[in-house]
Amino acid sequence: MILQGRSFLRRCIFSTDHKVVGIQYGITALFFLLFGFCLMLLMRWQLAYPGTPIPWIGQWLGENRAPGGVVLPEFYNELGAMHGTIMVFLGVVPLLVGAFGNYLIPLQIGAPDMAFPKLNMASYWTYLLGGLTMLVSFFVPGGAANSGCTAYPPLADIATAGQTVWLLGMVCIITSSLLGSINFITTIFQLRAEGLTFMRLPFFVWAQLITSFLLLLAFPPLEAAGILQLFDRVAATSFFLPSGLVVSGEPLKVSGGGSALLWQHLFWFLGHPEVYVILLPSMGIVTEIIVNNIRRPLYGYRTMVYSVIFLGLMSFIVWAHHMYLTGMGTALSAFFQTTTMIISIPSVVILSCLFLSLWGGSIRFNTPMLFALSFLPMFGIGGLTGLPLGVATVDIHLHDTYYVIGHFHYIVAPGTIFAIFAGIYYWFPKVTGKRMNENLGQLHFWPSLFLMNGIFMPMFIQGLAGVSRRLYDGGAQYAHAQGVLHLNVGISMCAWLLALFQIPFIVNLIWSMAKKEKAALDNPWEATTLEWAAPTPPPHGNFREIPKVYRGPYEYSVPGAAKDFTPQSEA
Amino acid sequence: MDFAKLFPLPVVASAHGHKIDMEIYLVHLLMFLLFAAWALFFVIVLFKFRKKRNPQADYSGVKFPVAIFFAVAVALFEAVLLMGFSIPFLAEQVNALPNRPDTIEVRVVAEQFAWNIHYPGLDGVFGKTDVRFLDKQSNPVGLDPHDPKAKDDIVTINQLHLPIGRPALIHLRAKDVMHSFSIPVMRVKQDIIPGMSVATWFTPTQTGQFEIACAQLCGLGHYRMKGFLTVHSREDFDKWLDEQAAAVKEAPADDFWQ
Incomplete structure (x- = not known):
């Protein structure tokens, strides 16, 4: 093979092979995911036991962050802002798009590599640079960014130096996403194998295609906004600073005349499509796994494809539902409420199609399937609790409370992250030629499922009671929070236990990689899509010969067929 | 049972507060109904179609466009929420300011x-x-x-x-x-x-x-x-x-x- 003559460095570090880039993305993003999770574990101590020193770890945090082990409000805000940023921009999205997208798209469409392999490599290294920038920001004077992961000015404009580093990191991450999305779109349009029409694409590829368009069109406004905020901070411009600001009794020495509200529009113009950037690939992964394990075709494949296209389009005109309380008039809020209700319909359709697909199946319950199945009700809760927040009237009470935290975490944590786990268990045999341990997988799944609910379900109660988010003491100052404050201890316990039950996963991952398998199976799950037709692990160039496609992606249990699956590439 | 008692909302001390609460109850009612329907179906299906009980999958499965009916029902309920409650409320509470002389x-x-x-x-x-x-x-x-x-x-x-x-x-x-x-x-x-x-x-x-x-x-x-x-x-x-x-x-x- 081409690879053999190359040095280790060219093969495994500076490789342009989409699979190596995918694995690099995957490993890096898993580290960031773990790191972002650890930040939250520190915050949960402060919320459960406000003002008490964190045992063991507290003394290592430093006197300027946690004197005597007690987290300072500034540091708490740093943790909050960085948890959000790292989990979404450095953990979940790079896993879904960078890792799964990169690894699987060329394989699933029968292509030897991405359309622009060097661009692909550049995308990873720009991402890594952005990620390291974010990590470094913890060590600049004043600490990391502490104005929330939404970085609303004027607070973010006047914040400590960490915010500047945060903006630089964001610019790198966004650039990396743009490089990736161009590549994905071109690849899917240009490099599909012969016979692979759009209506024969696996649903995962459809989801990634729409996601790439969202990234391509929604990220530039945030990149522009980030650079404008950078100018505000380092070049004394006032894009987001109005005239007449007085901070701590002193007039702020800036020219003024800007608009703080403008940032929110630019931020959420990305922010909402970003939700679907997270959601659509998750739905794609889950669909692939469910359909493989029910051994029958998907119910309403076309309906799902049209729904996902419609979701993508609609996601560009709902952004201001994050801003109902900024003083928006009824005419404007009526528009955004209506679009928000409309966008819930295709989600309901996709979820219903997945549920209905189960009918008539012959369901196998393995670890990837368990994670994929639990995605359905968990995403269901996350989506449904979005409804009250989408209604501006109800939002008056629930805006910026723990209800919001519960809502979007149900989508990203037991929703999306479960989809990621499902995907890792499912495609691990293709990537390594080895299977992951089923018992350790179950030991990972069941506690995670219960603990995730233990963490996020009580937050709806706190939110309904009116407890605001981002409070350093969890709301201990307020009378209306007193009745629900005790829930924080239980939530924190669940969070720490959740951390404990990720150990089986980590052990499983490393141990399965290290163990010796007698013979690698090319198609251990008896699946139909093209990636399983490639050798295991797929070499540089992927296929022995470029496959031809003869049928749709999910031909399981075809009446009259010899076996219960008919691969796409089988004549 | 009083549906409202299930919600840990703070007391209401304003004239418009109960309207917001009413909408909170309504939208949660919709959510519970939807979730219960899905959950019931989910549990039945997982039991009925597990491999041990149903070793041979059925190629054709559900033959009716159930998903579409479901979507239409949800859309109708949402339309009622918006047009019946939210938008009129916003028009009178957020868009209009009080014009009583004792304001x-x-x-x-x-x-x-x-x-x-x-x-x-x-x-x-x-x-x-x-x-x-x-x-x-x-x-x-x-x-x-x-x-x-x-x-x-x-x-x-x-x-x-x-x-x-x-x-x-x-x-x-x-x-x-x-x-x-x-x-x-x-x-x-x-x-x-x-x-x-x-x-x-x-x-x-x-x-x-x-x-x-x-x-x-x-x-x-x-x-x-x-x-x-x-x-x-x-x-x-x-x-x-x-x-x-x-x-x-x-x-x-x-x-x-x-």
Whole structure:
């Protein structure tokens, strides 16, 4: 093979092979995911036991962050802002798009590599640079960014130096996403194998295609906004600073005349499509796994494809539902409420199609399937609790409370992250030629499922009671929070236990990689899509010969067929 | 069973609050119904079609466009929520301001990490304000000492007093960063963006002391940016206003305004 003559460095570090880039993305993003999770574990101590020193770890945090082990409000805000940023921009999205997208798209469409392999490599290294920038920001004077992961000015404009580093990191991450999305779109349009029409694409590829368009069109406004905020901070411009600001009794020495509200529009113009950037690939992964394990075709494949296209389009005109309380008039809020209700319909359709697909199946319950199945009700809760927040009237009470935290975490944590786990268990045999341990997988799944609910379900109660988010003491100052404050201890316990039950996963991952398998199976799950037709692990160039496609992606249990699956590439 | 009892909402102390609560109940009812339908179907299907019980999958499966019916039902319910409740409510509560003659007007100026409350005083007219006159201790809202209308204005910190049964129109501004004026028991929450002035209003229906919270991250002291709202009976409120007016008059001019 081409690879053999190359040095280790060219093969495994500076490789342009989409699979190596995918694995690099995957490993890096898993580290960031773990790191972002650890930040939250520190915050949960402060919320459960406000003002008490964190045992063991507290003394290592430093006197300027946690004197005597007690987290300072500034540091708490740093943790909050960085948890959000790292989990979404450095953990979940790079896993879904960078890792799964990169690894699987060329394989699933029968292509030897991405359309622009060097661009692909550049995308990873720009991402890594952005990620390291974010990590470094913890060590600049004043600490990391502490104005929330939404970085609303004027607070973010006047914040400590960490915010500047945060903006630089964001610019790198966004650039990396743009490089990736161009590549994905071109690849899917240009490099599909012969016979692979759009209506024969696996649903995962459809989801990634729409996601790439969202990234391509929604990220530039945030990149522009980030650079404008950078100018505000380092070049004394006032894009987001109005005239007449007085901070701590002193007039702020800036020219003024800007608009703080403008940032929110630019931020959420990305922010909402970003939700679907997270959601659509998750739905794609889950669909692939469910359909493989029910051994029958998907119910309403076309309906799902049209729904996902419609979701993508609609996601560009709902952004201001994050801003109902900024003083928006009824005419404007009526528009955004209506679009928000409309966008819930295709989600309901996709979820219903997945549920209905189960009918008539012959369901196998393995670890990837368990994670994929639990995605359905968990995403269901996350989506449904979005409804009250989408209604501006109800939002008056629930805006910026723990209800919001519960809502979007149900989508990203037991929703999306479960989809990621499902995907890792499912495609691990293709990537390594080895299977992951089923018992350790179950030991990972069941506690995670219960603990995730233990963490996020009580937050709806706190939110309904009116407890605001981002409070350093969890709301201990307020009378209306007193009745629900005790829930924080239980939530924190669940969070720490959740951390404990990720150990089986980590052990499983490393141990399965290290163990010796007698013979690698090319198609251990008896699946139909093209990636399983490639050798295991797929070499540089992927296929022995470029496959031809003869049928749709999910031909399981075809009446009259010899076996219960008919691969796409089988004549 | 009383559906409302299931919700840990704070008490309602404003005239419009129960409308918001009603919509919270309704939308959650829709959510419960949808989730219960899905969950029931899910459990049945997982049991009925597990491999052991159903070794041979069925190629054709469900033959009716159930998903579409489901979507239409959800869309109808959502349309009722929006057109029947949310949009009319917003039109009368958010878009329109109270026009009753007994409306009481107050200005609130938020800063890190306090609420400055500004009453127009006995003449009922707010005095001119300007950042030039700001002083954190003696003149937190920047009243113009040369404006005669400002002489009787009442300024308090973190203490908002209102009478029961009269609409309270609150004009909100922020000095430094974004804040959000939130009184959970009144079902009132309004973001305040520096450089913009925005109004919110409500009619208290209960006397007592309540809390004002900041609901938008505004810095390291965000968690303790707490104010108090005291709702008086009408007589008590007039008495309180007189006391405050007298206090302002008595304050030696040199001390206060320089």
